[in-house]
Structures are given as structure tokens and as C-alpha cells.
Amino acid sequence: MDLSAGIERAAEAFQRTRKLVTFSGAGMSAESGIPTFRDPGGIWDQFDPEEVGTGPGLLDTLSRTPEKIRAFADQTISVFLQARPNPGHLALGTLEQMGILKFIITQNVDNLHQEAGNKKVIEIHGNLFRQRCLACGAKKSFGREEFLTKFKTALGELARVDLSSIMEILPKCHCGSPMRPDVVMFGEAVQGLHESFEEAGDCEVMLVLGTSGVVYPAAALPQRAKEAGATVIEINPGESAYFGVADIRLHGKTGEILPRIVEKIRNA
Ligand code: OAD
Ligand code: ZN
Secondary structure, eight states: OOHHHHHHHHHHHHHTOSOEEEEEOGGGGGGGTOOOSSSTTSHHHHSOHHHHSSHHHHHHHHHHOHHHHHHHHHHHHHHHHHOOOOHHHHHHHHHHHTTOEEEEEEOOOSOHHHHTTOOOEEETTEEEEEEEETTTOOEEEOOHHHHHHHHHHHHHHOSSOOHHHHHHHSOBOTTSSBEEEEEOOTTSOOSSHHHHHHHHHHOSEEEEESOOOOSTTGGGHHHHHHHTTOEEEEEOSSOOTTTTTOSEEEOSOHHHHHHHHHHHHHHO
């Protein structure tokens, strides 16, 4: 099926439902300037997930080669500070307003779905701009700029990032204990898993956006939707694990294809 025919079919499927659920990954934010993890030149090409992607790995790297953590933090801060919702995010905001999109389940921690106006967002891997208390579990959200500029200033003020100083630059909870970014690292429990599987099992159309589909348990959501009878539509310029799962595959960028689908629905 060529791309325009696929877009046509997707628009028709969207118009028939009020139960569209999306499942997004890093590709969704690529056009906002945030590199993906597994594409060439992506985050896991530049940094070793064993060294920066797990809690114990991160602490170990911090004690042995703190410059690696500093480089990782610097890069993360600069790309996240500049990132804004792209036309793909904005199209999903419109689909929610139209009453078509019921829920976004995202693996992204960048807050861009909310900034595009979506209210119903499950962030299965957490949110970088929210902090969680290491002792009492209380959570606190910050604005993008507020969080990143504070973090950057703190990093810059430290002569060296090491285990003791990282505790000092972490913000403090009302209970007095340090708070950490509320993101899920490898080996940690994902967030909102039960609700995500309920929504996937209850949707009529599952839209899979810019994810390689290799990190479980989140990666099983499209299969869950398909088993429950949903039509699965994927938008991705490359290949993913959903070959054989997706009923309609649209090869291209979410920032280009999603606005075209919304346009079709508007003109229908
Ligand atoms: P990946 O980097 O694994 O996959 C990104 C996908 O986006 C690839 O399939 C690309 O082809 C696709 N892509 C690239 N540009 C795109 C664009 N403009 N439009 C649409 N698609 C595009 O990222 P994720 O699947 O999100 O986990 O990775 C899953 C998890 O692995 C992440 O949540 C993170 C990571 O380790 C944790 O941090 C726990
Ligand atoms: Zn606390």
C-alpha cells in the first residue's frame, strides 16, 4: 500500500472511533531535536546503557569516571532545554480535542505530549521534569526551564561530580530527604502498567508511533490491543518489532504523517 492510501485508511479508521490509543517512543520526539536511543548516532551509540542507564551502573560510573556522567547530563540538558512539541505532538493534541484520541501511553520522559495540550497521558517510563523523594516517595513537578536551568547551574558550580556532591545538588523534599528525577531506569518498575494494559485492551485503534518495540513490558502493548480486536496502525520511517503486528504501516515521520491524517479528517 502506498503512503497516501495508508493515510486515507488511517483517517477512516480514526473517524469511526472514540477509542484511539497511541503508544509512542523516542521517534515521536526526534523532530523536536531529541535523539532516539537506537538509531545510528542515537543515545545508546554515544553512551553505554550499562554505564548510565541503570541505577547501580550510574553510581558506579559516577565514582570511576564522573566525566562520563557529566557529558551525559550536559547533552541531555541541552537537547531537553531546546525541545518543543513538533507537528506530530500537536496533531495528537487536536485528535484529543476532536474526541477521537482517548489515551496516550508514552515511553518518552520529555513532557512534550502534555505541552502539545494532551491531558490523558500515561508516562510509562516517568517524566524528567518531575522529582521523586528517595525516602517518602512524594512527587513534585517543575517547569522545563526551571528544572533544567537549576540542574545546569548546580552541575556547573561543582568542581567535580561525584557520589557525595550529586546528593548535594539533588533538590530536597518537604521531608528533608533528597529527590531524584522520576524516570524509570533499566531494571526499575515501570509506571502505570496496569492502567496502560487496560487501555490497550479496551481500544479500537492502536496507533504505534516511533518506537523500536524492544523494551518490555511496554513493548507488549500493541500485541495486547491486537489480541483484544483493535486495528494496529504504525508510523515509523524504519523497521520495528511490530512487523506482523501492525495492520497498516505508514513509512515516514510522525511529524509529517500525523498532521496529514488530521487534515484528511478535517476535510472529510
Ligand atoms: P528507539 O531509539 O529504540 O526507537 C526509535 C524508533 O523511532 C525507531 O524505530 C526509529 O525508526 C523511529 N523514528 C526515528 N525518527 C522518527 C520520526 N521522525 N518519526 C517516527 N519514528 C521515528 O526508542 P524507543 O523505542 O522509544 O527506556 O526506546 C524504548 C526505550 O528504550 C526508551 O523508553 C528508553 C530506552 O532505553 C528507558 O529509558 C527505560
Ligand atoms: Zn520526602
